[in-house]
Amino acid sequence: MDAAGPLGHALVDRLLRRGYTVHAATYASCGGDEREEEEEEAAAALLSHLSSCGGDVDAYRHRLKVFRADPFDYHAIADAVRGCAGVFCMFNTPDDQAQCDESTVETEVRAAHNVLEACAQTDAMERVVFTSSVTAVVWSGAGAGTGTHGHEEAVADEKSWSDLAFCRKFKLWHALAKTLSEKTAWALAMDRGVDMVAINAGLLTGAQGLRLTAAHPYLKGAPDMYDGGVLVTVDVDFLADAHVAAYESPTAYGRYLCFNNAVCRPEDAVKLAQMFSPAAPHARSPPPPSDELKVIPQRIQNKKLNKLMLEFASGVYGELD
Template identity: 50%
Template sequence: MAPASFHSNSTVCVMDASGHLGLSLVESLLQRGYTVHAAVQCHGDSQFDGISCNKQNLKIFHSDPFDYQSIIDALRGCSGLFYNFVPPEDQPTYDDEFMVDVEVRAAHNVLEACAQTETIDKVVFTSSITAVVWRQDGNSLPSDLDERKWSDVNLCRKFKLWHALSKTVAEKTAWALAMDRTINLVSVNAGLLMSPDLSISHPYLKGAAEMYEDGTFVTVDLDFLVGAHICVFEDVSSYGRYLCFNHVINSPEDAFELARKLTLSSPSPPQSYEHDKKITQQRISNRKLNKLMVDFESGPRLE
């Protein structure tokens, strides 16, 4: 028996809609029959030119996560929000603790705006696996890491894991506000997104060697990530956090193939490559999401 689906106003907002995830969400939601409010920080609309489906139901909003009224305008009339943070163009990336404050303020503003928008029934908040895996007792855990675990903010700060710290604190801020304002919030904690422009400088990769050794270095394909977002939105039984990945980097071969994708040159395998076939035990579970997505259909839904 298929899970119950979300039946409400078919207008949803995607914020920020300018990145790989946002653009793909917009296109998939349009294909499923939704009217989509695509909220972007930049003032150009050219990023939507490549959308192959009918754009009649696409409305573009220029929305700044630090401009409360612009968020309200984008959310007006929507039953749901797909929120993922994209750093402002004039702000640095995850090089220091400054980005923590930026991402937390953005999350707070967006959740507060949702609380003030009567039509919003559900919020899908994109977070990261990095908000889960960094723990002082990582090697001594009796079972796999799952959605019940949180990264240790003191550990993240100590080792300057700014991406993990930002994602952890921003997600905790969103959950606190959602509980206080009775917002129906679900989070999707994504592994490293295998996007075309992925490079070795991606902040998720800070501590990659440690994640690999711990069996918690995971990646996710864009189509799978988009499907997970739509699934947790449409399924009325979804709740809490969902760890989202469809590949575990836990062998020398996996690590070498990823290194080739991340660098412009093709690195040579280490001398021990042919002899070292040791598989690191996977110590992170996405069982909760996989169970929810068993009956999910990624094709058109609405008439």
């Protein structure tokens, strides 16, 4: 959960291909009869995506059950995870800044609490893979990319956490929501004895039908992230594979920074900008040179994830699709 977004679709596809029975939970906005209609629509959307990916939809139907859950409804979440051996917990980010505010923070923290509590009460639960964000890592009290101690040469890694007061001060709601919800999940996992792994993902790209705009909450403060050498993106297929590896690898532990593209050169920044409006004239012609952008040293590393993916690929877990 939430299985309605691009990452959810990609994960459901991979899990079904690997033989799992999948409970695909999506967040409900209605109740009663309308909620049942939403379940049918969500199931149809998932099956349509699986069909477009070349999956055997008829073979999948008996192994796919769609649930509609409310992040504030513990019992609905508990129903969705009952009997499951693993949970992939993610919250789809709104597409624009106007939809991401303090209420988003409250929603994600409450949802994280309810999901982890439900997992703790599920006897069959083996591991929770919690999808967090790089924005929960890179914002220190001195800005982006300055490390946990404020030194310019510091490199952000799995030990780094975004500063809550800094995020509140500059209204970095996406970063605040991801940091607080992940901290909430870790606190409950440790208290309840839940085996949890966190994936701190870069800005999601590469998904079919993904609506990416410059107003995406992840990108608030993007110039500072660029200057700090911590502006990174991740392809949806790579991110889904990382989730599968984190779930199936017995050696997986703690947090993993997940990205496969670091935006550190002016041409990288231009390519990223062109994703926001691919139909615009500048996307069809070479952009003019920018005097404001310079090559920035990369100050974020994902060696831990690369090691996990290499071990997974060379292990006995089966090939990733």
